[in-house]
Amino acid sequence: MSLIDVSVRKTLASDSGEFELNVTFQSDSRRIVLLGPSGAGKSLTLRIIAGLIRPDDGRIAVNGRVYFDKKYQVQLPARKRKTGFLFQDYALFPHLTVRQNIAFGLHQGWMNPGKQESAPEVVDWIKTFELEAVALNYPHQISGGQKQRVALARALVANPHILLLDEPFAALDQDLRGRMREEVSLLQKKLNIPMITITHDEQDAQVLGDHVIRLASGRVQT
Numbered sequence: 001m002s003l004i005d006v007s008v009r010k011t012l013a014s015d016s017g018e019f020e021l022n023v024t025f026q027s028d029s030r031r032i033v034l035l036g037p038s039g040a041g042k043s044l045t046l047r048i049i050a051g052l053i054r055p056d057d058g059r060i061a062v063n064g065r066v067y068f069d070k071k072y073q074v075q076l077p078a079r080k081r082k083t084g085f086l087f088q089d090y091a092l093f094p095h096l097t098v099r100q101n102i103a104f105g106l107h108q109g110w111m112n113p114g115k116q117e118s119a120p121e122v123v124d125w126i127k128t129f130e131l132e133a134v135a136l137n138y139p140h141q142i143s144g145g146q147k148q149r150v151a152l153a154r155a156l157v158a159n160p161h162i163l164l165l166d167e168p169f170a171a172l173d174q175d176l177r178g179r180m181r182e183e184v185s186l187l188q189k190k191l192n193i194p195m196i197t198i199t200h201d202e203q204d205a206q207v208l209g210d211h212v213i214r215l216a217s218g219r220v221q222t
């Protein structure tokens with residue numbers, strides 16, 4: 001049994017034709033990178049693992065927990081998979097403060113966290129990412145690096161079993177990109193959490209990928 005076992009198929013139709021995703025990989029690495037050009041199917045693969053998109057067929061298991069198995073009709077809802085997802089544009093809520101955005105990761109829905117939210121996990125992550133000074137700011141009042149830290153904190157606050165990062169550095173300039181890459185790398189080592197990172201940057205792949213999986217046209221390249 002591998003730590004991460006993914007074998008999924010999905011056909012998507014749009015006006016410009018059909019896209020067929022057929023991705024299979026197994027890994028025992030806690031630092032996986034999905035590398036490939038635009039349109040290769042990287043985001044689709046990650047969203048399918050997170051449970052945001054349902055595959056047509058296949059099986060997904062992480063550390064022995066089956067997230068999806070078509071044959072046995074297993075389909076864990078996204079919130080039960082316990083994945084921490086970082087979106088390309090971070091998807092922070094503009095009307096919530098830094099602290100509320102992070103707390104959102106704990107509650108996931110129903111009601112927005114209050115401004116005075118003080119759950120210990122939230123306080124811890126604010127400290128870890130040195131966000132104390134901006135905890136009451138809104139996303140438009142913080143820097144790019146801080147936005148990324150907030151998004152990471154929100155992804156991590158509920159103690160996920162796996163961290164899924166979709167192009168985590170795409171929105172950052174070159175200099176910040178290098179620094180945040182190191183920060184994420186150290187964080188993964190400290191937490192020892194399995195992590196799948198999407199990128200089309202070879203340097204990201206080198207630093208964050210013990211196992212680099214190359215995707216093109218919806219398939220793993222061998």
Ligand SMILES: Nc1ncnc2c1ncn2[C@@H]1O[C@H](COP(=O)(O)OP(=O)(O)OP(=O)(O)O)[C@@H](O)[C@H]1O
Pocket residue numbers: 012013014019036037038039040041042043044045200
């Ligand atoms: N909802 C959808 N309906 C139809 N086609 C889709 C849908 N979502 C994605 N696709 C198609 O699937 C293909 C793969 O998309 P995906 O977002 O996974 O690529 P990617 O490798 O993550 O690219 P990028 O690096 O640009 O983010 C693309 O050709 C895209 O047009």
